[in-house]
Amino acid sequence: MHSFHIPSLLIFTAAFAAAQTLPPPDGDSRDHDQPLKLETFVVTGNTDPQSTFDLAQGASVLAGHRLHLNQQSTLGETLAVIPGVNATYYGPGASRPIIRGLGGDRVRMLENGIGSLDASNVSPDHNVSVEPLLVERIEVLRGPATLLYGSSAVGGVVNVIDNRIPSTALDHPFTGRIEARYSSAANERTGIVALTTGNEKLVMQVNGLRTNTDDVSIPWFADPANPIDQDTLTNSAIATKNGSVGATTFWSNGHVGVAVSEYDTVYGVPVGEPISIDMQQRRLDFRAAITEPFAVFESAKLRFGIADYRHAEVDTSSGTTNTSFQNKAYEGRLEFVQQTVGELTGTLGAQFTRSDFSAIGEEVVTPPYVTTAQSVFLLESLKVSPQLTWQFGGRIEQQQIKLGVVDPTLPAYPGYVVASGDKRTDTALSLSTGAVIYPAKDWSLGLSAAYSERNPTAQELFSHGPHGGTGSYEIGTSNLPQEKSLGLDFTVRKRASFVTGSVGVFLNRFQNFIFEQEDATTYFDEDSGAFLPYPVPADDGFLPIYQYVARDAVFYGGEAELSLHLLEHETERLHLDLTADTVHAQQTTDDQPLPRIPPFRVGAALRYEKGPWDLGLSARHAFKQTRTAPGETDTAAYTLLGADATYRFTIGRIEYEVFAHGTNLANSDARISTSVLKDIAPLPGRSVDFGVRLNF
Numbered sequence: 001m002h003s004f005h006i007p008s009l010l011i012f013t014a015a016f017a018a019a020q021t022l023p024p025p026d027g028d029s030r031d032h033d034q035p036l037k038l039e040t041f042v043v044t045g046n047t048d049p050q051s052t053f054d055l056a057q058g059a060s061v062l063a064g065h066r067l068h069l070n071q072q073s074t075l076g077e078t079l080a081v082i083p084g085v086n087a088t089y090y091g092p093g094a095s096r097p098i099i100r101g102l103g104g105d106r107v108r109m110l111e112n113g114i115g116s117l118d119a120s121n122v123s124p125d126h127n128v129s130v131e132p133l134l135v136e137r138i139e140v141l142r143g144p145a146t147l148l149y150g151s152s153a154v155g156g157v158v159n160v161i162d163n164r165i166p167s168t169a170l171d172h173p174f175t176g177r178i179e180a181r182y183s184s185a186a187n188e189r190t191g192i193v194a195l196t197t198g199n200e201k202l203v204m205q206v207n208g209l210r211t212n213t214d215d216v217s218i219p220w221f222a223d224p225a226n227p228i229d230q231d232t233l234t235n236s237a238i239a240t241k242n243g244s245v246g247a248t249t250f251w252s253n254g255h256v257g258v259a260v261s262e263y264d265t266v267y268g269v270p271v272g273e274p275i276s277i278d279m280q281q282r283r284l285d286f287r288a289a290i291t292e293p294f295a296v297f298e299s300a301k302l303r304f305g306i307a308d309y310r311h312a313e314v315d316t317s318s319g320t321t322n323t324s325f326q327n328k329a330y331e332g333r334l335e336f337v338q339q340t341v342g343e344l345t346g347t348l349g350a351q352f353t354r355s356d357f358s359a360i361g362e363e364v365v366t367p368p369y370v371t372t373a374q375s376v377f378l379l380e381s382l383k384v385s386p387q388l389t390w391q392f393g394g395r396i397e398q399q400q401i402k403l404g405v406v407d408p409t410l411p412a413y414p415g416y417v418v419a420s421g422d423k424r425t426d427t428a429l430s431l432s433t434g435a436v437i438y439p440a441k442d443w444s445l446g447l448s449a450a451y452s453e454r455n456p457t458a459q460e461l462f463s464h465g466p467h468g469g470t471g472s473y474e475i476g477t478s479n480l481p482q483e484k485s486l487g488l489d490f491t492v493r494k495r496a497s498f499v500t501g502s503v504g505v506f507l508n509r510f511q512n513f514i515f516e517q518e519d520a521t522t523y524f525d526e527d528s529g530a531f532l533p534y535p536v537p538a539d540d541g542f543l544p545i546y547q548y549v550a551r552d553a554v555f556y557g558g559e560a561e562l563s564l565h566l567l568e569h570e571t572e573r574l575h576l577d578l579t580a581d582t583v584h585a586q587q588t589t590d591d592q593p594l595p596r597i598p599p600f601r602v603g604a605a606l607r608y609e610k611g612p613w614d615l616g617l618s619a620r621h622a623f624k625q626t627r628t629a630p631g632e633t634d635t636a637a638y639t640l641l642g643a644d645a646t647y648r649f650t651i652g653r654i655e656y657e658v659f660a661h662g663t664n665l666a667n668s669d670a671r672i673s674t675s676v677l678k679d680i681a682p683l684p685g686r687s688v689d690f691g692v693r694l695n696f
Contacts, residue, residue: 044110044139044159053495056391056448057145058084058504058559062073062224063137065614068693069644069661071132073188073211075109075236078132079158081620083559083581084142086598090469090674091185091236092684093267093277094127096120098674099142100506101555101583101597102155105457108145110159111285112398114562115353117307117329119279120460121152122357124676125271125469126325129263129281129309131242133192134207135162142559143506144450144487147377147393148431150351151454154221165257165287166196166203166248173197173247178694185663185687186213197303204247205259211240215268216684219667222270234644235268235276235316235682244287253292259285268316270681275322279311298337304331313363313468322468323361330354346380346393354482357458358404361669365465365474367418368404368459373397391448392429392433392609399455400425403462410464411531415477415547427483428453434489442496446504447489454483460514460548466524470676473524474516475547483550484511501578506555513553513587516546518631553594557583560609572610579603581622586629595629596674598622599637612649625673635673640683641665657693664688 005351040061047549052059052393055339060082072078076087076095082480086098099107109116109128118129132138141157149157176195182188190211197204222229246259262282289301309327314320335349352376358368375397382390403422410416475648493506525532526541536542559581569575580602585594605618618641625635647661664670670683 004300012364015225018465025323035525040424041136041404042139042141043161044113044141044157051442052502053494054389054436055491056436056446057489058142058446058491058506060085060140060142060561061137062140065646067135067137068646068659069616073132073213073240074158075130075132075138075158075661079140081579081603082140083561083579083601084583086142086674087672088124089672089681089683090125090127090677091233091268091270091681092213093236093238093265093269094125096124096128097140097154097158098598099140099660100156100508100557101585101594103674105459106454108149108153108157110149110157111305112161112164112185112287112303113159113333114285114303114305115329116325117283117326117331117355118309119311119325119357121457122325123393123467123469123680125269125277126311127265127267127277127279129279129307130160131209131240131263132160132625133190133211134194134209134242135160137160137161142487142504143448143508144430144432144452144485146450146452146454147379147432148347148349149397150353150373150375150395151397151399151428151430152454154452154454154483154487156506161244162207163194163196163205164207164244164259164261165246165285166198166205166458167257168203169200170196170198170203171248172197176694176696179691180273181689181691183213184690186216188213188238188689190691198247200250202247203246204248207242207244207261209240209242210571211238213238216565217683217687218593218682219664219669220682222682223272225679231685232634233270233684235274236270236681237265237267240265240267248287255292257286261285265661269313269469270677272680273468275468276314276316277311278314280541281307281310281659283308285331293315293339296339298339300334300336302332302334302654303506303555304330304332305397310469311321313361313592321361323359323363325359326357328356344380344385346378349377351375351377351397362469363466364407365463365467366459366476367406367420367462367464369462370402370404371399373399373455387438389436391435393431395430397430398425398456399428401458402445403451403458406462407464411529413464413475413531413545413547415479416464418464418476418478422478424456424461426455428455429480442494444493444495446491446493448487449489450485450487452487452565454485456480456483456514463548466526466543470546472516474545475545477548480514480548480550481512483514485509485513497565499562499564501560503562505558508555511596512550512557514548514550515553515587516550517549518547519547520630538560551587551589553585553587555583555585555630557581574606574608577603577605587629593627593629596630596676597625597627598674599625599635605642612643612647614646615647622673633679635678636669639666640668640670654694654696657695659691659693661689661690 074095120128145153145157179192244261248257281446283618286304312324331353379393432450437445487508493502524543530678564576582600603620624637667686671678
């Protein structure tokens, strides 16, 4: 039960502090008067890059070798190794991150600081239009990050950073990466090319990727209650193409860059029917910066992205399109960094977005709509003393949703009163404050408090239709109030000596938390197209009804991410990484658990580095999830075992990396409590990835 896991994390914290007094392991000849410093810099949510050691809220970064080890076909699965982060997992082709039990429109998905401009927040079967295999680093902010990124960042932010628009001038006229990889579970074949050329004034970047897989192998039956598909998850194959061309020109006090990109993927939806999603996004990104002081500002930067997103849900048996979706969207951000006044620094900014969303076909859940939003924000940082930095800020955001044509034949349902052309305007206020305290050398304490208001989305307000992706009939509530929350976060960090890492706890109270609740009295009859009272006749096709409702709720939990540096030489390292996370989520109005909440998880990884070799063993265990919402099934515990080996060597200017990664080596039947498809779509079975990477 989750009620036992917070004390477990507190014990973990005490062990973290006690471990600082342990003697160095035998055989470690390193001078322990010179502590090992481990710092990772974060650009998301900051005016300038800051170390995770200096942040008031929890943050994690995947980059370099750690990113390469965990790259998967979807962003959600790539990030699932980070404490506090889970995934929606809708088969191998679609998976979106969940942070501290919050997903959907409460987690802001960014590409280089600008929204992903897709439809991944509309439904769990819609993938994020980001290719994890082409990124250079991924930054995750846990907890409210609404001040810089909007009301949809109340759960956190995932910022995917690539070099689509080059950010620095070149030391060499030509650099790049070429990679080929193969994965056994799905017979995956992937090729990657990333090339950069230029000089100190002009740099160009070309990226390309192609991936093809077969249906993925699984350990047992996809659906044990209907034992038909064994050893293979039917209709889970993927075919993806991704490419971009970008350029940046640099001068003494600034730079301007632009990139065009294309993301095409076709992936199966393993729901028992032959349905695939054919997704396309065409995107233009622009970035500019002034890097020298002007007026009262130290610098300024502008980011802008515009995208044409489309996807079709295709019946692969006939080749016909059941439903097609389109989202024409743009987003821009302008930030001014203040000149330092005493010990006070800060950022003043504005953001604007527009999304024109529509759907045509058999399963149109939401009428067409246009959402626009404008906001201004201010974030300040005051260094009170060498031992204390105080941060504070605020944001005001106005959102307007305008409906297009609403189907007049929709059957009536309580709470849904909508007409064509209806408008709704909301103004959200967010405030935050935080402090970073340095009680001793190489220790920091991060404390933050944030009040956030989230405006309801069009899906929550105006949905009215059958949704094959979730196997339900979804109904919005047109008079939903704003969702309001108060979040508290406390993190302890250590960056040097035998043990490094962080342990954090959080509490988030919601007023009017919006979620889908099942109607236990009524169902949708697919034959008559009407709402009828239960029970359902044995020969009737039906869909359960889920309506968006607002209830009070509380989320609390914690994360731990520690490294024990067992051996530390100039050419040899051995360290043990330990992780744990837990979240308890309760709907307090009716005193019921909220649906699809992740279980308590623990993990360990032993890593050894010597010369050209990098070797690792890992284990992640998820405990049984029994705290379930009404109508939701329990999720069994599982353990995922992994191993990896990388060998590096250099010939001329080219560095070669030959790697092999094994995942789920015990072939566990692992089902994800946060997935709508957990009962019919387990995680992939035993798999080994092979590949070679050339850096030059």
